[in-house]
Amino acid sequence: MNSSPEDKASRPAVFFDRDGVLNKDIGYxxxxxxxxxxxxxxxxxxxxNDLGYFAFVVTNQSGVARGLYEEAHVRALHDWMADELAKIGARIDAFEYCPYHPEGTVKRYRQASDRRKPxxxxxxxxxxxxxxxxxxSFLIGDQPTDLEAARAAGLKGYLFSGHNLELFLKPLLPTG
Structure with missing residues (x-):
């Protein structure tokens, strides 16, 4: 008998914004x-990962809608990030991104989306x-829109100051 995701015991998750949380936000x-x-x-x-939590990335990528880069570039960067994390035994269980923006210059991406934070x-x-x-579960973001998205999904959200993510995260996790 095949098991579906619903059959597995649920686990907590940390949802990370990308730019400004995992990496320096240099813009696009x-x-x-x-x-x-x-x-x-x-x-x-x-x-x-070591606590058995899911690790997810949720990131707005309006640069696609603005014609600055393509979805393939976003996926390639996420693949590279996954490879870099694997070098220390870490992993992201899923990368999610939203390429849409209502003021985009690329017609197929110029739209409002319920996937775009907030x-x-x-x-x-x-x-x-x-x-x-x-x-x-909870989300760590660097913008109020990140926290709004977390609240709308029924999660706690924490605003990251941009210094050391490990030091910021540790008090939010249970101690063994």
Whole structure:
């Protein structure tokens, strides 16, 4: 008998915004060579993994709608980030991004989307795909819109100051 995600025990999750939380926000990042990790970011992801939590990334990527880069660039950067995390035994269970923006210059991406934060679509999509214990899950973002998306999805949200992500995260996690 095949097991579905609903059959598995639910686990808590940490939802990470990308730019400004996992990496320095340089504006419209899409090249691996320009990514600078936030201090403690990789270690924070590993800490989440080590506790058995899901680790997710939810990121607005309006640069696609603005014609600055393509979805393939976003996916390639996420693949590179996953490879870098794997070097220390860390992983992201799913990367979600929203390429849409209502003022985009690329017609097919010029639209409002319930996946664009502050709307909760990326989070709710993940909640449908994975057996997440929402009561023990939370989001870390660097913008009020990140926290609005978390609230709209029924999650706690924490505003990250941009210093060391591991030090910020540790008090939010249960101690063994």
């Amino acid at each position: 990042l899409f090249e691996a060579g320009k990514l600078v990790w936030i201090d403690g970011a990789r270690e924070a992801v590993k800490a989440v 709307s909760p679509g990326m989070i709710t999509d993940l909640l449908q795909r994975f057996p997440v214990d929402t009561g023990r």
